[in-house]
Amino acid sequence: MDPKEINDKQFATKLIHFGQEIDRTTGASSVPIFQASTFHHFDLDNPPAHDYSRSGNPTREALESYIALLEGGTRGFAFASGMAAISTAFLLLSAGDHVIVTEDVYGGTYRLLTTVLNRLQIDSTFVDMTDFDQVRAALQPNTKAVFMETPSNPTLKITDIGLVTSWAKERGLLTMLDNTFMTPLRQRPIELGVDVVIHSATKFLSGHSDVLAGLIVTKDDSLGRRVKQLQNGLGTVLSAQESWLLMRGMKTLQVRMEASERGAAQLAEWLDAHPGIERVFYPGLAAHPGRDVHAKQSTSFGAVISFDAGSGERARRLMSRVKLPIVAVSLGAVESILSYPAMMSHAAMPRDVRLARGITDGLVRYSVGLEAPEDLIRDLEQALEE
Numbered sequence: 001m002d003p004k005e006i007n008d009k010q011f012a013t014k015l016i017h018f019g020q021e022i023d024r025t026t027g028a029s030s031v032p033i034f035q036a037s038t039f040h041h042f043d044l045d046n047p048p049a050h051d052y053s054r055s056g057n058p059t060r061e062a063l064e065s066y067i068a069l070l071e072g073g074t075r076g077f078a079f080a081s082g083m084a085a086i087s088t089a090f091l092l093l094s095a096g097d098h099v100i101v102t103e104d105v106y107g108g109t110y111r112l113l114t115t116v117l118n119r120l121q122i123d124s125t126f127v128d129m130t131d132f133d134q135v136r137a138a139l140q141p142n143t144k145a146v147f148m149e150t151p152s153n154p155t156l157k158i159t160d161i162g163l164v165t166s167w168a169k170e171r172g173l174l175t176m177l178d179n180t181f182m183t184p185l186r187q188r189p190i191e192l193g194v195d196v197v198i199h200s201a202t203k204f205l206s207g208h209s210d211v212l213a214g215l216i217v218t219k220d221d222s223l224g225r226r227v228k229q230l231q232n233g234l235g236t237v238l239s240a241q242e243s244w245l246l247m248r249g250m251k252t253l254q255v256r257m258e259a260s261e262r263g264a265a266q267l268a269e270w271l272d273a274h275p276g277i278e279r280v281f282y283p284g285l286a287a288h289p290g291r292d293v294h295a296k297q298s299t300s301f302g303a304v305i306s307f308d309a310g311s312g313e314r315a316r317r318l319m320s321r322v323k324l325p326i327v328a329v330s331l332g333a334v335e336s337i338l339s340y341p342a343m344m345s346h347a348a349m350p351r352d353v354r355l356a357r358g359i360t361d362g363l364v365r366y367s368v369g370l371e372a373p374e375d376l377i378r379d380l381e382q383a384l385e386e
Ligand SMILES: *Cc1c(COP(=O)(O)O)cnc(C)c1O
Pocket: 081, 082, 083, 084, 106, 108, 149, 153, 178, 180, 181, 199, 200, 201, 202, 203, 212, 213, 214, 330
C-alpha cells in the first residue's frame, strides 16, 4: 500500500500493509534481504542512495520505517540489541549531564548507567516514578533528561507518562521511554509527548525467542538526525538478516499480544487466589496501586506477571517443577517464559539495592505465551503443590 494511505488505517492493518510489504522491483511478497556490506557507485558524480550497510541498508530501512509508522513517530532506527538501542539513546547526553531514571529499570540499563555512563560523567538518580514528588525532588541544575520504563521490570510499577513528560517539557528535558513491555499496540508514548521511544525488540515485537534486536523511534526529525549520527558513528546497527526476521515476527504482533494477554489475565486471577502465593504483581488486578494510571495510558494490562512464591527456596522449587514454560531470561515470546530476577536479569544488582526495589528472593516473573491458559494453570498447580 502507498505509505500515504496507510496512516488512517487501524493498527492491525498497519502491521501488514506498512508500505514495503511488496518489493517494488519484483512483486515479491516480503522485503528482500539485502545481504551486502557495500554498494556499487555506477556514476561517481551521482552517488547511490545506499553506499555502505552501516550507514544504510534497504532491509534495515524497511524495518525502521515500519516501527516509525507503528509508534507514530518521524524516524525509526534498528540496533543489534535492546541494550545497543538504549546505549545509543543515552549518548544523546554529554559529560556533565544528569538523568532521572525509573528506579526498578531493566537490569542492563541499571548496569550501563552505574558502570559505564558514570565513567563518562553522565550521572543518574534512580527514583520511584510512581511518586511524582520524588521525580521533582531529583531535579538538578544539570539535569538534561528523564528515562522512564513503565510498567517497570520486574515489579510492574506504573509511571504516569503524561504527568512526568509534561513536567519534563516545561523544564526543557529530553524524555525517553522503554516501551518493551507494552509495545506500540498497547502504549503510545509519542502521543503522550515522549521524545524517544525505545524497544528491546527481542521480546514481544519479534515474539519467537529467536532474534536479538533493539529499536528507537524519535518524535521529531531533528532528534532523528542526531540518533542517525550516533547509530552510524557507533556502528550499533542491526544486520539485514535480523531485520528481516524481526519484520517477519512483527506482522503477528496483535494476534500474539491479544492471546497472551487473555492468558495472563486468567493466570493472574488464579495466582492471586492461590494460598501459597505471597503477592501478585499485575496491573490488571484491582489491588494494583498503578491500575488506574496504567488503564489511562494503555489499552491492555500486558502479558507479564510477577509473583512472590514466599521464599528463595520455594521459587527455586517452582522453577525446577514447571513443565511448560521455559526457565530463562527474556519475555514476550510464543512460549511462556519463567524467570528468576534475583539470579538472572537482576543478578548484577547488589542484594540490598535489589531488596529495596522489591525484587525479593521469592520473586519470579511469568511471561505468558500462546499455550492454552488452562494447561499453564494446571502446570503451575502441580509445581506449587506442597
Ligand atoms: C530485555 C530488555 C532490555 C534489553 O534488551 P536486549 O535486547 O536484551 O539487549 C531492555 N529493556 C527491557 C524492558 C527489556 O525487557
